[in-house]
Amino acid sequence: MTPLQNKVAELFDNGTISLMIGFKSTNNKLPVPFFFESTSGVEELIFTPECKGNLAVYLHKPEVKQAKKIGLLANIATLRSLVQLTSENQLSDIEKTVITINTQNEVVVFENMEELEAYVQANFPEYTEEDKKLLEQLNAMTRAERWQYWTDQFSACVKCYACRAVCPMCYCSSCTVECNQPQWIKVSSETTGNLEWHTTRAMHLAGRCINCGECGRICPVGIPVHLLTAQMNLDIEKEFGAKTGFSCTSGYALNTFKPGDKEQFIK
Amino acid sequence: MSEQFEPKIVAFVCNWCTYAGADLAGTSRTKYATNVSIIRFPCTGRIDFMLLMKAFENGADGIIVSGCHPNDCHYTSGNFHARRRWMVFRSLLDFMGFDTDRITFSWVSAAEGTKWANLVNDTTEKIREKGAFTEFKNLDYSNFEKINNDAITE
């Protein structure tokens, strides 16, 4: 058994966890989220670089919340999600044990959120090179070229809402797309309606998204939707000094304000 | 003589300052462009960015969003929240390539009837020069849907 598997077996044995959320391998070599409730599942548990999913999203699942003590395998993106969710008071009803593998390949079990927060702040990730390049390219385009780019992308969107489903920060029990009196977001998939959806999603996540990039990675038609919130976060950090997924006690940029906020465009 | 393009402007205003200011412009018999339709909110803090998008979708060529000056909000801090929201929304619109100059933001107090009139006049002229907002009408369904769905015209 790997050190990780040993550690998780130990946590089950001493009653620290009753449900473990991690990854396991499958026939087609893509790891799937793996939920197990005893040491008998431990030998299938893996944590390889291919395990890209952000497992924090499962903490909102009713079936998971029912478990008394949850163990969660976390990469740096998941850790940031946990910090952000804590700052939004979404994890106070969950008893969790968070496990990661650090840069020295050691298994780390966090004692509490303070330790987790400190780890996140010490290992705070940058945007990926690929994303930095894409954002640069987009910002270098003229406005008209950007409009062409995004409307082309949105014409392919099929409104599967995978981007919403996979995001740990999208936890509203009644999403704005589900409101039909009035129908704020059209059900049908056509470019204007798709633009409405992605604008709404970006605004509802601005200042909350922790840039795990999952939404863009899993979009079945390949739209880089993660760039919308990535750009928003850069702007919010510049204007208001707020970094997402950094501190368990930071506020949310859009529900606070400073009387001294400055802008150039209000007449 | 060809007909001048008359832009449709929608104004989202707060009840306590800008709406009162517009009222003052009226009682003072100030003449100003009639292109604007005013929607009254209790506070700019109540204005959701989706409303602005819906206005463009339903035929608006330009938008005015206006409320109390900072520190003068009837509900103390609604306009501070609105200011942050607009900063972020504008940034998103610009990133998506939307023409943010079609939305004019301003602070107009209850005593600024003239400012309101000038704001409407200036915005109307600016939008008239830009022309009708057709970007949403120009978007259509993806390529083979378009071929197969020729009933989707307007």
Added chain:
Amino acid sequence: MEIKNIKSSDIPAFFDQLIKSGKVVIAPVLKKSGKVFFEAVQSYNQVATDYIQTGFSAKSVVFPKVEVLFSFHKTEEGIEIKDSITNIPETVVWGLRPCDGSAFNYMTEFFLRENPDAYYAARKDKTTLIAVSCAKADEACFCTSVDLNPGSTSGSDILLTLMGEDTYVEVMTDKGKAAIDTSTSLFTVSEEKNKEEYLAKIDVRFSMDEIKEKIKTSYDSAEWKNESMGCFGCGACAFSCPTCTCFDIQDEGTQNKGLRLRCWDACGFGLFTKHNSGHNPRKNQTERRRQRLMHKFKYSVENLGIVSCVGCGRCIRVCPAHLNIFENILSVTK
């Protein structure tokens, strides 16, 4: 069935002739994202050839993601309703995989049995399906487990199998013949050949007959919960699937003018079965995922006599959690 041969180097000419003859040709195109999708094209050089499977199926040719059923317009005289199933162009779908071709059998049965769907009928009538055999497959493919194979002619009008310098052409229907007739000089008569060595080798994951038996008693299996825990309830699998036909009807417009639309829907969504009263017969994701798999492997067999899964593997590839439908089925029928 007619068997013909065309020089592989003449395929582009055949393709371009289909376009010249006035048909709309939908073919796989490589997008900037690296994924391949079906799109209308103008020439063969836009067509992607080196890929295993397209991201989404070609079902949108006969079942668009948004379809206008009719438009309505209130005038002084009353309400004017305009039907929209007119002027559907002659369409060719090029580059389907054999699994996708077979999927049309299910869709035709679903839409045209009992109360024929005029919209599907009108589009299918104008559509010719030219499939291409699979020389390659990946770990998500499992057509050989659902009684199909990478060289199956089921459902298509023409099947092309690349055999080096020659391409083996199987023409199954009159529509296929009509397509061949746009370039008769390029085709020669051929004798029957064995396609086996030119087809991908795909491991059989399960026996469909066995599954059909076992699934009759799997409704209450405790494994459903484990196999569904990773599911987020998005619509990616249903939308990419060549046989998923569920839809939602929406009216868009104002009280005076608008369109009635038919849009893709997915049984994975929480709202799919939610009643106005608030009651939801499938109240958690386990029940919804169970419904999806039971529908594919049991209910459509009972109702229409067809397994509504063709083993294309798209659901596995697009799933954000990489859930694997055949592993799930094996697990719940253990």
